[in-house]
Amino acid sequence: MSAVFLLLRKDLTVLRRSPLLLGALLAYPIVIALLVGLVAGYASSKPRVAYVDEDDVPAVVQVAGQSFHVQSIIDEVSQNVTLVPMSRDEAKRELASGKVVATITVPPGFVGALETTAESPSLVLQTGSGAVAPRVTQQVQALVYRLNRQLQGVFIKANLVFVRLILHGGSGSFLGQPFTVLGLDRTGKLLAAMPQSKRVKTIRHFISTARAGLARTGTALQATAHPIELRQPKAKGRSWLLSAQVQSYGIALTVTFLALLLAAGAAAAERDEGTIGRLRRGLVSLGQLVWSKVALAAVVGLALGGAIAIMFGVVAEVGGVTGGEPWSRLPLLLVGIALAAAVVGAAGALLGALAREARTASLLAVLVVLPVVFLGLVPREAVSFAWWVSEFLPFAHAVRWFGAALYDTNPWRTVGVETLWLLGIGLVLGALARLAMRRLAA
Amino acid sequence: MTVLVQARAVARRYGEVEALAPTDVELSAGETVALVGPNGAGKSTLLALLAGALEPSDGAVESSVRVGWVPQRPAHYARLTARENLELFARLEGVSDARATAQELLTRFSLPTDARASGELSVGNRQRLNVALALLGEPRVLLLDEPTAALDPGQRRRVWEVVDALRGDGGAVCFATQNLEEVEHADRVLVLLDGRVVPTTPEEVFG
Numbered sequence: 001m002s003a004v005f006l007l008l009r010k011d012l013t014v015l016r017r018s019p020l021l022l023g024a025l026l027a028y029p030i031v032i033a034l035l036v037g038l039v040a041g042y043a044s045s046k047p048r049v050a051y052v053d054e055d056d057v058p059a060v061v062q063v064a065g066q067s068f069h070v071q072s073i074i075d076e077v078s079q080n081v082t083l084v085p086m087s088r089d090e091a092k093r094e095l096a097s098g099k100v101v102a103t104i105t106v107p108p109g110f111v112g113a114l115e116t117t118a119e120s121p122s123l124v125l126q127t128g129s130g131a132v133a134p135r136v137t138q139q140v141q142a143l144v145y146r147l148n149r150q151l152q153g154v155f156i157k158a159n160l161v162f163v164r165l166i167l168h169g170g171s172g173s174f175l176g177q178p179f180t181v182l183g184l185d186r187t188g189k190l191l192a193a194m195p196q197s198k199r200v201k202t203i204r205h206f207i208s209t210a211r212a213g214l215a216r217t218g219t220a221l222q223a224t225a226h227p228i229e230l231r232q233p234k235a236k237g238r239s240w241l242l243s244a245q246v247q248s249y250g251i252a253l254t255v256t257f258l259a260l261l262l263a264a265g266a267a268a269a270e271r272d273e274g275t276i277g278r279l280r281r282g283l284v285s286l287g288q289l290v291w292s293k294v295a296l297a298a299v300v301g302l303a304l305g306g307a308i309a310i311m312f313g314v315v316a317e318v319g320g321v322t323g324g325e326p327w328s329r330l331p332l333l334l335v336g337i338a339l340a341a342a343v344v345g346a347a348g349a350l351l352g353a354l355a356r357e358a359r360t361a362s363l364l365a366v367l368v369v370l371p372v373v374f375l376g377l378v379p380r381e382a383v384s385f386a387w388w389v390s391e392f393l394p395f396a397h398a399v400r401w402f403g404a405a406l407y408d409t410n411p412w413r414t415v416g417v418e419t420l421w422l423l424g425i426g427l428v429l430g431a432l433a434r435l436a437m438r439r440l441a442a
Numbered sequence: 443m444t445v446l447v448q449a450r451a452v453a454r455r456y457g458e459v460e461a462l463a464p465t466d467v468e469l470s471a472g473e474t475v476a477l478v479g480p481n482g483a484g485k486s487t488l489l490a491l492l493a494g495a496l497e498p499s500d501g502a503v504e505s506s507v508r509v510g511w512v513p514q515r516p517a518h519y520a521r522l523t524a525r526e527n528l529e530l531f532a533r534l535e536g537v538s539d540a541r542a543t544a545q546e547l548l549t550r551f552s553l554p555t556d557a558r559a560s561g562e563l564s565v566g567n568r569q570r571l572n573v574a575l576a577l578l579g580e581p582r583v584l585l586l587d588e589p590t591a592a593l594d595p596g597q598r599r600r601v602w603e604v605v606d607a608l609r610g611d612g613g614a615v616c617f618a619t620q621n622l623e624e625v626e627h628a629d630r631v632l633v634l635l636d637g638r639v640v641p642t643t644p645e646e647v648f649g
Contacts, residue, residue: 006533014521017559274517277495278575281511283534442456442496 003284007292008299011266015300025258026304047139050091050103051083055110063114063154081139095128102127104140114151123147156221163217184211247312248403251337253373255305256395259297259341260372261365263348267293267433267440268361276441286437290349290430297345298338305337306330332415333405339419340398343426346433347394353436397421443470446583446614447492447509452501454487461487463638464501469583469614474605476628477618483634485618486514489585492616507613510581512589514618516572520561524553524571527560528578535579547574551600565592573601584608586617590624602627 015022061068084100091103105124113121125140165172169183188207194200270276270289279289313327348365355361376395378386390396397418404414451464462484469475469492477485490496492503493511518527528544537543548555551570554563560571569592576584584605590598605615605627617624625631633642 003534006530010519010522010530013526014519017521273519274513274515275519277490277493277513278511278517278531279534280496281494281509283531438497 003288004291004295007279007284007289008295011292011296012299014266014269015262015296025261028257030254030308046082047101048099049081049083049140050094050100051085052088052091052103052105053085054088055106055108057106057111061111061114063151063158068114068150068154081143095126098128100128102137102140104143156218159221160218163214167211167214184214245403247309247406248399249377250312251305251308251333251402252340252376252395252398254308255301255337255341255398256344256373257369258304259301259344260348260351260369261362262300263293263297263345264352264355264361264365265348265358266296267349267352267437268355268358269352271356271440272358280441286441287434289437290346290433293349293352293433294342294345294426294430297348298342301341301344302334302338305341306334309333309337329405329411332411333402336398336401336405336415336418339422339426340394340401343394343422343429344398346426346429350429350433350436353433353440356440391421392425394422394425397425443472445470446507447503447505447616449488449492449503450501452488452491452498452503454484454491454496455499460637462491465639467492467616467632467639469616471582471612471614472609473629474609474615474617474627476625476631477616477634478620478622478625478631479618479634480620482636484637485634486587487637488634489513489587489616489618493585505583507582508579509583509585510576510578512573512576512584512586514587514591516568518560518568518571518575521559523557524548524560524563524567524574525555527571528574531575532578537579543578547577550574566594566597569593570597573604577604582608582613584613584615584617586615588618588620590619590621 057070059070061070083104086094088105091100091105094100095103103124103126105126107122107124110121110123123144125137127137161172164170165181165183167184169181169186171178171180173179184207188204188211191200191204191207267289270279276289280286284292309330313330347368351364351368352358352361355364372390372393372395375386375390375393376399378390387396400414401418401422404411404418408414445468447467447469449465449467451466452462453460453464454462465488467475467488477488479485487496489511490513491498492505493509494503494505495511495513519530522530525544525548528547529540532540532543547553551574553567553571553574560568563571569589573586573589576586586601586605589601593601605617609615617628619625631643633640635642
């Protein structure tokens with residue numbers, strides 16, 4: 001049996017006999033992954049917004065003779081923001097203290113302006129200076145957009161009432177003033193009963209054309225109000241917990257954390273236990289020592305990463321969610337997990353050799369793993385420097401590898417490119433670890 | 443006499459600190475050499491260099507035979523049992539029947555055969571395991587760094603029996619000690635002081 005295999009088997013036995021360490025190594029990355037998921041999920045959470053009603057808005061407002069249900073609008077808006085009714089002063093205090101991220105004020109005269117349609121009523125939005133302010137502004141803009149859409153519907157309905165009056169005749173009111181209209185239908189009938197002079201015929205032709213045109217007014221008004229209609233049919237899909245990105249990050253984070261800590265600790269432990277000297281006496285070369293820690297990281301990373309991938313697959317299967325291929329792509333994913341864990345293992349061996357002591361190595365690994373992971377989470381558009389730094393670390397490449405393996409229709413190009421990146425990074429880290437092992441053995 | 447291990451101008455520095463000045467040492471077949479000196483004199487460094495466990499900063503060590511090494515601090519995996527440690531290092535040494543060899547050493551050194559991890563063994567048992575590990579692969583040269591420090595009289599006698607047997611069999615032994623009574627087991631004494639071999643007697647060094 002080769003020295004690498006013997007040392008790997010020894011390290012796995014040692015790991016198996018350290019249940020507390022094993023438990024912590026398994027639990028910690030999963031907890032971190034969940035926390036990252038929660039932070040990611042916060043992007044879609046509902047901010048708390050104060051709702052200040054200074055105009056005593058009734059539950060139903062009459063706009064252009066149509067009933068406008070304010071409460072149903074608020075309920076609909078509450079899907080995105082939590083509107084909390086409060087007084088003006090209370091809202092001011094809560095905005096200052098950060099308990100609400102924004103205030104929406106309905107100023108006095110809002111309902112009157114709405115009912116008369118004489119002028120556009122205004123809502124007043126105030127946001128805090130926190131990081132979520134732009135998001136709240138977007139969501140309130142969405143609220144105003146929804147209100148306007150509802151009002152457009154109401155106005156179109158009101159306009160169509162007038163159009164119907166013009167078409168068919170009848171009674172109506174405008175700004176509280178009643179009126180009666182003859183209507184085109186009855187006008188046509190009256191004209192038909194009259195002697196058919198050239199002038200009458202011309203008027204009848206106009207009425208006929210006007211009726212045909214006005215019959216299409218409803219559709220035309222709708223089209224004018226919403227040149228492009230966005231339809232959102234309900235469809236089965238992955239929740240954010242199961243999204244490709246979260247799965248990729250979850251597996252990559254777990255594998256990175258585990259592989260780095262394990263390889264760093266195992267490498268440094270050879271010195272702690274005094275065995276490095278024994279091994280150095282021609283039994284194991286420094287290169288083989290690095291390889292054994294890389295293999296340890298790959299095997300344990302594969303086991304845990306594979307288990308998490310299978311767990312995601314089972315959840316997807318049980319939940320009946322569509323998209324992605326959790327089972328058919330599993331072998332490809334496992335190859336990526338082993339590769340990424342091995343590369344991170346080389347980094348761990350390097351840290352362990354530099355630290356020369358298991359406790360220091362573990363602390364160093366924790367200190368290193370968090371920035372490595374968070375650098376990998378930075379989008380290129382946000383901080384390009386951080387993105388470039390992460391390009392030379394394995395985490396970001398592992399995430400892309402896993403994402404492509406799980407969900408790309410044709411993953412081979414991404415997998416190929418990321419494999420080359422990971423191999424390159426792994427070779428550099430491995431060579432550095434081999435050099436640093438001399439320090440461990442000194 | 444056949445020279446089994448030869449160190450030529452072997453030296454070791456840790457940064458600016460010179461742990462061992464350039465030193466020449468030869469270990470010949472059928473001899474036992476004692477390394478004597480106070481703490482920090484360079485005894486452990488010299489033995490580790492002769493064993494190949496440490497790279498020299500200068501000079502070279504040549505050996506024509508297998509060398510066994512007993513470091514001052516027991517060097518084995520604390521989470522593995524004594525048997526597992528012996529089997530692992532036997533396989534790494536290339537011993538053909540690792541299991542049988544491990545069993546033979548367990549018996550010879552009265553080491554526990556239960557499932558206890560070696561880190562949980564007594565200090566004496568750990569030191570015996572340390573010595574047993576050095577005998578894997580039937581070395582012709584044995585380097586022992588204060589091997590009897592934690593052993594009871596019976597176990598000390600057993601260690602010296604091993605030393606005498608190896609010497610009688612044409613091997614060589616070099617041991618470090620601060621116990622002047624143990625010097626009587628040696629054919630030759632090297633006194634180390636501040637990283638240098640000095641031409642003096644142990645009695646003069648320890649006053």
